[in-house]
Amino acid sequence: MDFTYTILIPLIPLAVFLILGLNALKIKENVAGIVGVLGLLASTILSFYTAFQYFFKVGKVDGVYQTFVEKTTWMNFTDTLAIDMGVLIDPISVMMLVVVSTISLMVHLYSRGYMHGDQGFTRFFAYLSLFSFSMYGLVLATNLFQIYIFWELVGVSSFLLIGYYYTKPSAIAASKKAFIVTRFADFGFLVGVIMIGFYTGTFDFVTLNDPIALQDTASPIMQNIGVTFMGFSVITTALVLIFVGGAGKSAMFPLHIWLPDAMEGPTPVSALIHAATMVVAGVYLVARLFPMFHFIEGGIALEVVAYVGGFSSLIAAVIALTQYDIKRILAFSTMSQIGYMMMALGISGYGGVEGLGFTASMFHLFTHAMFKALLFLGAGSVIHAVHSNVLQDMGGLRKYMPITNITFLIAALAIAGVPPFAGFFSKDEILAAAYESNQLLFWVEWIVAGLTAFYMFRLYFGIFWGKERVYKHAPHESPLSMTLPLMFLAVVSAIAGLVPFSQFVSPDLVGYTTHIHMDIAAMSVGIGVLGIAIAWIMYKKETTIADKITSAFGFFYKWTYNKFYIDELYLFITRQIIFKRIAQPFAWFDKNVVDGTMNLIGNTTVDISKKIKGAQSGKVQDYAFAFISGVVIVIMVFIYFMN
Amino acid sequence: MDILSLFVIVPVLTVLILVFAKDLKQARTIALIGGLVQLGMAVNLLFEYFKERALVPTSESPMLFVKDYIWFENFNIHYTIGVDGISVAMLILTSIVVLAGVFISWKIKDLPKEFFVSLIVLATGVYGFFISIDLFTMFIFYEIAVIPMYLLIGIWGSGPREYSAMKLTLMLMGASALLLVGILGIYFNSNADGGALTFNILEIAKVNIPFEAQKLFFPLTFIGFAVLGALFPFHTWSPDGHASAPTAVSMLHAGVLMKLGGYGIFRVAMYLLPLGAIDWSWFFIILAVIGVVYGALAAIRQNDLKYINAYSSVSHLGMVLVALLMLNKTAWNGAILQSLSHGFMTALFFALIGMIYERTHTRDIQKLGGLLKVLPFISAVYIIGGMASLGLPGFSGFVAEMNIFVGAFQHQDLFHRVATIATISAIVVTAVYILRVVGIMLMGPIKNEEFNDLPPSTWFERYGLYLLLIPIIGMGMAPLWLSDMILDSLTPFIARF
């Protein structure tokens, strides 16, 4: 089967981007919307066609999913090392195609309503297309460098979209922050990529992930495993660095600070980029290199992934408890859920059921994309109605916005892990996998599950129940263009859990069957329901319980509310240390010392010139004296000293 | 027909015709035609080069279209010209930037004729430099390229123009003091294997100059050229010079003239004195890496757009030097690509800065804001330029930097590793200062009422910008043909190491 046509999947959005971007000021809103949606629709159809072909027609040969690669050389580094461009079709990339297409199409549709009347409508759609192009390219990348290239491109699309409202200072700051933090992480990624390229001689995923070569210390890839860098094998170091890149994009602690601020972008953007697709790129990256992570030095790098993921999910869940900005709550929730995925990858084994963590992670990525996008779009709908993101400005909206209410509830139940919604299945697999391999992480994640349920329902009750506020004009349900995607996603969120995911996605590309782990399911549902119940008690009607708890845990509350002051720490480091203590002195040093030295040379010359002007005294006798002295000195030097 | 000498003859003819121009209109028309012809020649040369190269492989003849005319017989000074892939690329860069410079100077008011004459004299020097194989000729063209800067900055500049012009000229001429000694040293050692003394680079490259001489003359030649390439701590002419220079001059200077430094280092210092290069590389790597990081950090705190761009040039060209000193093909390829890429990018930036300044009469980013709203085209191009500058894939900067990083990483010892990683870290700092400008100047609220109705970009400004954008994106999207052409031309160089 020839999958060359899949190259069109990214190229169509690129074309749309160029058309809209170059004529951003000329194209009318309607045209832009239609062009954008149609373009993406085409890509979506192709994606689904590919998925269908791959999973059900040609992908499996002898029970193993094949990897299809189409590529061409893009640039040569050395005689052996080159960057290729192309498409790689394997289970996870196809799965990602489906996710990206679905969410992106929904967001496109939704944006037509949400962004209606905005001045930069065309620009917005151009950016969305650019993002889609980059994300498809990332997903289909055949090698590390290609993925890095598109990695950067999604970063810049994200930057452009967060800064979409470019006259708003907070949006500018957020876009800068997002870009620079991820850029910092990409610095690690890049070094990692270069290290891999140098020590293994290739960037190619297929070569790198070859499990046989990875287990053979004489293979070209493994030859340099013994070379150490900073205490670890270079390849482990490289993998950890690559993970740093992934952690940056996926908002893992401590590189997560950009994600909440990124909510300054229009809500559809948050749904698409900062909830469903781009932020999971880090997970995808680790999954992409999973065989390497797993086999190199017994998976030390993978352990790092697991703990970072686990810790991030916990800290994000805790912070989410106390936030009031509804999009930020969702952002921390996203971070927490990605932590889940990372953790799951981290504890996963390789073959057969061992690979449950991997499968679960991908599964959760899939389901999470659906319900988290739904949550964001729902939140967007709410914000659209009340013109505020703050929880305190909302309440009792269920009467005004029935569709939003229901779909939001479905999503909340899904994320809380209540069966039979999608989240239940994927989370169950994750917890089961964790239980098998790492008890500590299991318990952490179990608690997080409860916290998740609590803060999600705090949010839900806060918005749709509780006390009704005084609105400037009565909130109303959003137009069909917005509610239709909500409904579609709600349906998907409800039923996606039933997909037999492990049949399609597994580390060793051999499908296997999973079943629900009843004991673990019971535990997780239990704590989930408990969380919901507490939220019910506290927030369904306005009570003072929350305030009491707040004051009881005053110190802890303050720290959580302020996100553990991590932002402030960064600010301190950047503004106080890098800007004031390093950059400023550098600028000063340049102006005064380096430049000063050059000027000093010039000035000294002129000064000497001034000082010696007295020698030309205008007196002929002085001249004569100089003349005679010159003769005498020359004579003395050449007769007495040189001879 | 000698298609290379045309690169000198055509500009000279342009100058001679320009002398008879009566007013701005005539002057710019002549300059434009001259520029177009030069661009046409450069593109034609590229195709001719490919045709010829297909017939004559690099191993047989590193340079093509070689023409040799005896000049000063007694010194064995020849006017020898020829090109390889590197010089072809540089010639294209030059012709594009010159043409863009003419577009940007479309409305120059004061002494238009003289302005274009000086500009094209400068271009002549640059063209000549890139086609020379003879060191003496090369040195002459080098100085011809540098000297018009004095008049260009001094007459048409702004701010402390007299000071900046003088500083720039003296520092560059002071550097050529070292260079001259270096060149003479090479010349007088060019008979080390018993042949005749010669200035011909290709001939000298066959000679093994004694190690002691290489050790002595490499740093001289290197610094001589590197001052033009803004090597720390000899870069200080650059910020002041750029800040005072008129737009087109900044473009040409940063875009093309500073490339003479890297090119010269490569073609002369390293090609002819390889042992010296190996011996000294550690020292200059330190300076160059300092330049990379330091330039980027210094750029963070500047408020004058031109200073930001000047320091960014220090940083970017520092990378060129680092890459050259890494002594392998990949890094060299990166260095040359970076030269080209920086040439286009920085010219683009200076053009944009010029346009913004012309409209708002300030270059202080703190006084500007929200330009995206009032000057959408210029701002959008600025953002694209910024993205290219911070090494975003799809633009030329990325291609160049990746080659540099991968090449630099080929060294396994700790020193090179640290240097490499420090260099790579600059991409983060670059992002900071680029986004700072974008955030403050292009985004945000409009800070000054007067800025609400600024005139939109004119056709000639747009042409100038397109001219520079096309190669930036072209190189970024499809680097293979260019980088392969350069890689191929690097073979004789790597053979010396």
Add this chain to the structure above:
Amino acid sequence: MIPGVTIYEILTVTTLLFFIGVYGFVTRKNLISILLSVELMLNAVAINFVAINKYLYPDMLEGVYFSVFIIAVAAAETALAISIIINLYRLVTSVDVNVTETMKH
């Protein structure tokens, strides 16, 4: 050739004479005196030539002729110098060396 006087004595005298001239040149305040000092130096040289010729290389008269020329040239020189000094005197009514210090640095 003066009996009883060696060339060294003569050369010592002329050298002294020469440096007296130099000394006078540097210290005198009157332009005419300076001119006289110069004459002393030239005369010292003239004597040198004659003495060297006579004592060391008596078979050719090179030194003697040279001294004749020196005297002649010195005369011309003096004439020229005096005329300039006179001209200067007409302009500033002084022949002190310190009136010739307007151009300096």
Add this chain to the structure above:
Amino acid sequence: MDFSSLLLMRHEFVLLAILLLMIVAEIFVSEKNKKNLVNLGIVLFAIHTAIGLLPLTEGTLFGGMYKTTVLTHFFKSVLNIGVLILLLQSGDWLRDKVANQNKATEFFMLIFSSLLGLFYMISAGDFLMFYIGLELSTLPITALVAYESLKQKSSEAGIKLILSAALASGTSLFGITMMYATSGSLYFDLMTITADNLTILGFLMFFAGLAFKISLAPFHFWTADVYEGAPISVASYLSVISKGAAAFVLMILLFTLFRPLESIWINLMYVIALLTMFIGNLFAIRQQNLKRFLAFSSIAQAGFILLGLLSVDQLGATTVIYFVMIYVFSNLGAFGVVQAISNATGKEEIGDYDGLYRTNPLLSLVMLLALFSLAGIPPVAGFFGKFFLFMAAASKGYYLLVFLAVVNVTISLYYYLLVVRAMFLRKSDTAIPYFKSKPMMKLGLIITVVGILSIGLYAPLYDYLFEISNSIFKL
């Protein structure tokens, strides 16, 4: 001895003839037509120059007292052309200012005698001839320095020059006596120079006298004051013709007569070259008066000349002559512009040149070219001159000296650019208004510009020089 062999002195004879013709003409020309004497003088000199260009056989006269070779012949022609340019440039000044006072003939006579002196100095084969030539070149020019008898500065300059020159020639002669004592002759051919102390002493004292004429530091102090006080054409003559000839003679003597003392004078030249370049440049930086400015600049240029001497071979000889030749054109260009402006407006300060380009573009361009040539900026001739001098020094491994010399080039560039700055960069409301130069001045400037532009690029000239400069060792 055959009288026709006296034709070897053709340069001198023709010059003498036109000198005498001028005297005769003075007698026969009526009061009204005095101005035409100037034209006559120039035309006569042009004829002399033309005759001088005809080929001449080599040979010696008077038992070796007078020698002529292809090289001296060539160099005399260079001096002729230089003086011709100078006369063309000063033609207006002579007609407008000098001829009225009935002093035009004197000017020509004095200039011609001085040039005659230089010719004899160049061709001298013994110290007597040399001394006479030297004095014959100095004394008339001293008279010319004090030429403007109504100006105190002119007289001051004259007295400074004559006193310093007398001191210098006294010292020099004293040195000659020492060498006479040790070597037994005054004929260059018969002198046997050995490196004993007395000879070295003699040589050093003799050198001081010649260094005075080339204005090498520390024997240069008279230069600036004299140039400033003298009429511009005289300053120009001093800085170009007289200095160039003296440098040429110095080279001949060092390369031939004093060759045995090579180890001594190489070091001496090394030190003096550095000292001269630095002193000349450092003093030049601050000058405001263009004549003083050019005086110090010419001191620095003299320092560069010494670099060529360090390679004691054909290469060095060629580069020195080549440089001097280029220097003649460059410096005359600069002096010419100064003179043109001084004649028209009487202004001689750098500050007066502010905005000159906008009012007098062509003059400014000539000045620009001349200054660039002096500074050594390609592609004008000065670059080639300097570069080859550096090559000569580098060929013997004096890289440090070359480096310091190029540093000096940079310093000198600074002050040359100061003048360029005034002319091109500045705008001024009181800029010198546009004036039309007279045809002679134009011609004078055009010749210099042609020289400046072509000498460097036209390589066969250098090759020809290289060929003939071998004859220096025959002297």
